Amino acid sequence: MQHQHPHPENHLTSSAMLQDIVIGLSDGLTVPFALAAGLSGAVQSSGLVITAGLAEVVAGSIAMGLGGYLAGRTEVEHYAAELQREYQEIAEVPHVERAEVDELLQEMGLSAATRAQAVRELTADPDQWVRFMMKYELGLEKPDPRQAPKSAFTISTAYAVGGLIPLSAYFLTATPTEGLVLSAVMTLVCLLIFGYLKSRMTGQPPVWGALKMAGTGALAAGAAFLVARQFERQ
């Protein structure tokens, strides 16, 4: 699901891919697990739990993958549009843009004399000027157009892989209740391991990261279970 992830400027392709795997896998493990757990308290057939779970995995995987792809495309288009606008602005209203450069340098903490010299240098070349405005005024880095499809594929595959883990328990057992027990054990172990590795990777306390991830999954599954059973009883 859509959390807020700061995008560090300097990540390599491999770490972008790792980040996408983390995104897909953590949601894939959590939501299909919770849905299956919820249904296990409300229906008598494991087949039904699996059918609903597979429908969710397919739906979620397409929504995340295609959604991510389209968001990436939008980012590329947005960058191109802003780039064109900046070139137009430095041509049409150079004094306004020069004042903006000066303002940004003032925020950094430069003196008036240094700023005057710095503004002259930064605005000497149009390409450099525009690059400065894009990065420091708008906070935009040039997006890689090949990143969007790659990212979409990685996220949706990771989501599907994550989602099939909790569902596989219902294949291996006879009743939804047995399925739920095995699914919960398998998924919580995966969430603990995965939360641990994810936190180590990002430099956070790993045990706490493991507990947070497993706790989120357990809470979502518990709530889905209660709601589904409540509704089915009525």
Next chain:
Amino acid sequence: MQHQHPHPENHLTSSAMLQDIVIGLSDGLTVPFALAAGLSGAVQSSGLVITAGLAEVVAGSIAMGLGGYLAGRTEVEHYAAELQREYQEIAEVPHVERAEVDELLQEMGLSAATRAQAVRELTADPDQWVRFMMKYELGLEKPDPRQAPKSAFTISTAYAVGGLIPLSAYFLTATPTEGLVLSAVMTLVCLLIFGYLKSRMTGQPPVWGALKMAGTGALAAGAAFLVARQFERQ
């Protein structure tokens, strides 16, 4: 689901909230709709579609809300840890940090003479120096600690509201097939309107935005329908 959203530096609280509503609503409309559509082709009871749909809404809403909250908390902790490290570094290895400031200014396009003066000014005050490193070396803005819980609440509420729209159709009709028809009409209209407004808000072509959002929902629902029916037939 988790797309990539650039976070513009200068957004106000209201636009951060609007962004959270967009995130929650677009996923809430898509995934529960697709799940319900998928089950409609596989089961005979509308009650079952609603039970599974509600379980998904609860699971997704908690996963997104709690996940977003914890991600926000992590961001706050990460910022605090990096801030402390930068203060330590400018105290312990000031020459290294001074060279980093110089390098950043070189990337901007400043001459050696201007950089020498600028580095002196930027590193004169430790607070200003650290703020410069945080923002321009690490690309980190000070996160608002109250933002994470607010954001989590908004996203999960929007997800739940979005998810109840497609499910409400099954309350209003007698069979899953009738429910699916009404649900698809209602949801696709909502996705079109919502995609249009979202794209207008972010300055993208609105008609294309409307079609993209409705297309994603339709594709996810269609795929879930085919998979669920295929599986139920076996």
